[in-house]
Amino acid sequence: MASITQHKGGWRAQVYVSGSRDSQVFRTQREAKLWAAQRETQMRRARTADPGELHTLREMLERYSDEVSVNKRGERAERLRIRAFLRDFPALADMPLARIRTPDIASWRDARLNGYAGHDGEPVASVSTAAVARDINWLRNAFTVARKEWQWTSQNPFEGLRPLPASPPRSRRITPREVKRICRTLGYRTGVTPETKAQEVALAFLVALRTAMRAGEILQLGRNTLDMQRRVATVQHKMQHVTGRPREIPLSRHAMRLLRPVADRERCFTLSSVSLDALFRKARDRLLISDLHFHDARAEALTRLSRRVDVMTLARISGHSDLRILQSVYYRETAADIAARL
Numbered sequence: 001m002a003s004i005t006q007h008k009g010g011w012r013a014q015v016y017v018s019g020s021r022d023s024q025v026f027r028t029q030r031e032a033k034l035w036a037a038q039r040e041t042q043m044r045r046a047r048t049a050d051p052g053e054l055h056t057l058r059e060m061l062e063r064y065s066d067e068v069s070v071n072k073r074g075e076r077a078e079r080l081r082i083r084a085f086l087r088d089f090p091a092l093a094d095m096p097l098a099r100i101r102t103p104d105i106a107s108w109r110d111a112r113l114n115g116y117a118g119h120d121g122e123p124v125a126s127v128s129t130a131a132v133a134r135d136i137n138w139l140r141n142a143f144t145v146a147r148k149e150w151q152w153t154s155q156n157p158f159e160g161l162r163p164l165p166a167s168p169p170r171s172r173r174i175t176p177r178e179v180k181r182i183c184r185t186l187g188y189r190t191g192v193t194p195e196t197k198a199q200e201v202a203l204a205f206l207v208a209l210r211t212a213m214r215a216g217e218i219l220q221l222g223r224n225t226l227d228m229q230r231r232v233a234t235v236q237h238k239m240q241h242v243t244g245r246p247r248e249i250p251l252s253r254h255a256m257r258l259l260r261p262v263a264d265r266e267r268c269f270t271l272s273s274v275s276l277d278a279l280f281r282k283a284r285d286r287l288l289i290s291d292l293h294f295h296d297a298r299a300e301a302l303t304r305l306s307r308r309v310d311v312m313t314l315a316r317i318s319g320h321s322d323l324r325i326l327q328s329v330y331y332r333e334t335a336a337d338i339a340a341r342l
Helices: 029-048 057-067 075-088 102-114 129-148 176-185 197-211 253-262 273-286 296-305 311-318 323-330 335-341
Strands: 002-007 010-017 020-026 232-235 247-250
Touching: 002 029, 010 029, 020 029, 057 075, 057 129, 075 129, 102 129, 176 197, 176 273, 197 253, 197 273, 197 296, 247 311, 296 311, 296 323, 311 323
Parallel strands: none
Antiparallel strands: 002 010, 010 020, 232 247
């Protein structure tokens, strides 16, 4: 019901519907009555409507970004992806959740895979299957949170969505000659404390080859994360929001020798992940080395370590709980390499 009362030279309209209340002040009594009638109708409709009709995909993703993404280690990257989604697909973003169906998600997926016209009309190039798979993961999770926790919708548009074909795993190995050329180009000398960011990149690359650590984990190293007595590094990792605890990484004697000149620093490396990646790519391209990523050092390290430790120990070093990923993605020894050792 609605009530109209005088209020400070105007008229105040108050609406009550099943325990919910709303009010607003107007200049004239007529405006107050008109608003009260419209607002009461809206509130009654809202109580009986499908929750998915009351919220759009844009609202869902903005809330997900502020409440869920912000608690992840990959917060910045995920929030940028969400922002790009809302910018490039406004028609889909502004649809009520209840009206989004599997074909809508499939059309978005195919546009990402095949290229599309951006918000400014300029063509946006297609991206890799792996990039689309990452976007599908966070979007699916956002729908799951909205459906189960917020109860904003009962729809699950990902049910029945055709899975993307898996990309073939990389098989790139790193040769000792490539390692020497990269370190020489970056100006690094073993045992000498790095003085430039380029030299720090070379040291980080060598540490990755000896520890199988990710670039982001290496950049966390410092006096508070390195235990030189136990030869253990304790670092945060991208799945810590799931496991609830940091990752402990055993370090070889060779890795300790590499880190000793910088182990007393608050942070062993002054690099950001962006500058590390950029400097490594520049050195690689200058040497005309093809198809080499910094992350290949992790696979190379695990492939080498597989000759020295059993698979469970290797999984403990790498931090993998799924041995299938360790075997299919990070173990890169060829049949010829294995045959040579038989």
